[in-house]
Amino acid sequence: MSRSTTKCSAPKAFTKLPAHCWLSAFRSNGIPGYSVDNLSDALKKLKITTTDSTADSLEGCLDCLLQALAENNTETSEKIQKSGVLQVFASLLTPQSSCTAKVANIIAEVARNEFMRNPCVDAALIPPLVQLLNCKDQEVLLQTGRALGNICYDSHEGRNAVDHAGGAHIVVDHIRSLCSKTDPASEKLLTVFCGMLMNYSNENGKEHHKFTLCLPGEQPHQKKKKKIKLKSTILLFGVSMCVTEGHGAIEIQVLDTLQSQLINMGVIPTLVKLLGIHCQNAALTEMCLVAFGNLAELESSKEQFAYTNIAEELVKLFKKQIEHDKKEMIFEVLAPLAENDVIKLQLVEAGLVECLLEIVQKTVDSDKEDDIAELKTASDLMVLLLLGDESMQKLFEGGRGSVFQRVLSWIPSNSHQLQLAGALAIANFARNDGNCIHMVDNGIVQKLMDLLDRHVEDGNVTVQHAALSALRNLAIPVVNKAKMLSAGVAEAVLKFLRSEMPPVQFKLLGTLRMLIDAQAEAAEQLGKNVKLVERLVEWCEAKDHAGVMGESNRLLSALIRHSKSKDVIRTIVQSGGIKHLVTMATSEHVIMQNEALVALALIAALELVTAEKDLENAxxxxxxxxxxxxxxxxxxxxxxxxxxxxxxxxxxxxxxxxxxxxxxxxxxxxxxxxxxxxxxxxxxxxxxxxxxx
Incomplete structure (x- = not known):
């Protein structure tokens, strides 16, 4: 008999936005006496005299643009676009030029605006920028990384252009070569390169980080911010990053390809190594977490993560965190990774469960919004870890494990979230006969029935569904059925017969079907319950809910097959159930066809005269x-x-x-x-x- 694994929605992190960007001093000095006239003159000079002007005059023009961008980025960017200077920049992006870093800096600044990213691509700036990634100059690399990262931000065209120019390969090589270096300059470059890769691989259709790489002291110029899953303000060494949410599912397929490309380049082991070496660097650590969040959704990435020590590193990092938002950022990575059974076990062995239980204990009685969110995330993740057979069995420990005992204590809690997580956890522990028998023998059934009693009238639907799921799984072993029936489980379940919620209906039906399997007396008692049978016949027509419709048919059949009772057959005939059993015989599922045919054969053998008209009409x-x-x-x-x-x-x-x-x-x-x-x-x-x- 198959057991359903029961999972909650993936843990969700906070939707709190940063109030501002923290930053460090890393500013251009600017040009004294800047004015609009100076900007206009600088744009004219750049457009007309780039080939003839001296390095000093060029630098003066570029400094003027940087100062203007610092004063009013959007307006200055519009003027730069209208002037046609962007096309000029392509010729200035050469390793030999002393102005190269400033040109890249200007491009990075204008690309903070959404309306400037495509013009940057159209001006053919991507190929020379990508070529600059091969140079050795620290400042050039830093500003080039910012420029490419900002052009990629929320821009399909930008990502495509970087892809065609081979930029991602070079950046990954840089990260790999710098990975073990812990000097400030190397860490600054690593942070910018990781940011560039994240914008390159980030999927617009998902709520992940996207960064605009800014100069210190300034907010990114972008679309209106929306709430996102992860709060993020990354402290860079002179480069501040803010977050917005993109839109447009049209990019998903392309970006999956770009993410897969990064995975195939072997970026995951490198980033995991980076996390371990630079765990004291807050900016770089958070960039790694964002990277993992962007990549972890792909199945191929989980396979690579499983061969690293990511579980150990994340748990180690998690234990150090005090702030809610930092914990939530790690949660956001753990959730997709924990969908992999190998990583589930690694996380359990690394001590994640103890961290989660500690969070639950600290937050369960709090009414603070952050604590409530953290409680939900921690308990949901706990349930997710129990979906793996090995991780579940390790935590069960023969029913004597401290984790299992703590989870049991959640069921009588006054917190709906803990009631839900506790019931879901029991449902997942109840995935083999040994566990089920132990739990029934040790009184878990009464705890679940007490929980259901608290949610009969206007109860929490998710808790009802979870508790019924647990009872269904516990009822699968033959030795448990009679014990659960004696405990009054059938009566407890029937209290929800009035429910109009398909998930509750579905689990109610499954639980009853498991309980009466080979239990003739119980099957007869339920089969003569007119209200139950009439409700089943009604649900047999629930075409909008295939699961409910299928389970209703199966329970009708089971009542006949296990009771072999004439009274049951007459009740079903009188309630109009025959036509549904006949229809069930045409199901696409062989097991349902067979159950229907056996039930119909019993009807024909025991009460043919009563049923013949309905059989003929059907x-x-x-x-x-x-x-x-x-x-x-x-x-x-x-x-x-x-x-x-x-x-x-x-x-x-x-x-x-x-x-x-x-x-x-x-x-x-x-x-x-x-x-x-x-x-x-x-x-x-x-x-x-x-x-x-």
């Missing part, structure tokens, strides 16, 4: 003819169809239908069926049909 005979004629029908379907045909012959109107449809010819062919049981039943059915004809 066109059962025609359906059986189709099932037997179809070469794709499974052997058990053919076998049970023939058994049912033999039973239906006891009804005069149904017998006439059978005779009118030339069943003898179809059944005769099945005597040579490769399945011996089918072939034998075909011979018996042929004889019976011949006698009755």
């Amino acid at each position: 066109q059962l005979v025609q359906i059986l003819h189709r099932l037997l004629s179809d070469d794709r029908s499974a052997p058990e379907i053919k076998y049970n169809s023939m058994v049912l045909i033999c039973a239906l012959i006891g009804s005069e109107p149904l017998q006439k239908e059978v005779q009118s449809m030339a069943f003898l010819e179809v059944v005769s062919k099945l005597r040579s069926h490769e399945n011996k049981t089918v072939a034998q039943q075909a011979s018996l059915t042929e004889q019976r049909l011949a006698v009755e004809s």
Whole structure:
């Protein structure tokens, strides 16, 4: 019997935006006496005299532009665009020029504006900028990295251009070569290069970080900020980064390719190594976390992460954090990584669970918004870790584990979030018979029923769903069924029969179906419950909710199959359930077809007269003819169809239908069926049909 794994929504981090950007002193001195006239003159000179002007005059013009950008970035950028100077910059981006760093700086500044990024691409600035990544000058590399990063920000064209120019390869090589260096200059470059890669790989359709690489003291010029999952203000060595949320799902496929490209370059082991070496550098650490957040969604990245010590590094980093937003940033990386079973186990072994339990203990009684969010994230992540078989079993520890005991204490909590997480955790612990038997023997059923009682009237739907999920899984072992029925689980579950919430309906039905499996007395008792049967018949028509519709059909069938009771059959006939069982026989799922046919055979054997009109109206005979004629029908379907045909012959109107449809010819062919049981039943059915004809 399969057990459903039960998961909550992925842990969500805060939606708090930074009030400002922290920064460090890293400013150009500017030009005394700057004015609008100076800017206009500088633009004219740059456009007309770049080839003839001296280095000093060029630098003066560039300094004037930088000063103007510092004063009013948007307005100055508009003037630069209108002047046509962008095209001139391409010729100035040479390693030999003393002005190169300032030109790259200007490009980085104008590219902080969304409307300037495509013009930068159109002006053919990307190829010379990418070539500058090969130079040795620290300042040139720094400003070039900023320029490329800002052009890539929220720009499909920018990313494409960098991709075609091979910029990502060079930047990854730089990160790899600088990775072990801890001097301030190297760390500054590493931070900018990581930022550039993040903008290059960031997917607009997801709520990750995107950075505008700014000069200190200034906010990025960009679209209106929206709330995002991760709070982020990164302290760079002179380069401040702010976050906005992009839009436009059109880029997702391309960006998946770019992310895959980075993964194939081997950037993940390098970044994990970077995190370990530079864990004291707040800016660089956060950049690594953003990188992991951007890449961790891809399945191929999880496989690479699993071969690194990412779990150990993240847990080590997490333990050092005091601020809520820093913890949430790590949570945002842990959530997608923890979807991988190997990494789940690594995180458990690295001590993440103890960190999560500590957070729960500290925040459970708090009414602060940050603490409530942190409690949810920690408990949700705990449930996610239990989705892995190995990690779950390690934490269960034969039912004696401290983690398991702590989770049990969540169920009677007054916090809906902990009630939910506790019930989901029990559902996930209940994924093998040994665990289920131990938990039932140790009183977990009563805890879950008490929890359900607290949510009967206007209760929390997610808690109802989680508790029912746990009870369903616990009811799978044969030895647990009678114990749970004696404890009153069926009655507790029936209290939710009025629920109009499909998730609750679905789990309610599954729980009852598990409970009555091979439990004749319970099946009969429930099968004679008119309110239950009428509700099942109603849900059998819930075409908008396939899961509820399927489970309702299966429970109707199970009530008949396990009770073998005439009273149950009469209740189902009177409630209009026959047509649904006949329809179920045409299901695309063999197991459902078979369950329906067995139930219909019992109806025909025990109460044919009562049901014959409904069977006739539902066109059962025609359906059986189709099932037997179809070469794709499974052997058990053919076998049970023939058994049912033999039973239906006891009804005069149904017998006439059978005779009118030339069943003898179809059944005769099945005597040579490769399945011996089918072939034998075909011979018996042929004889019976011949006698009755």
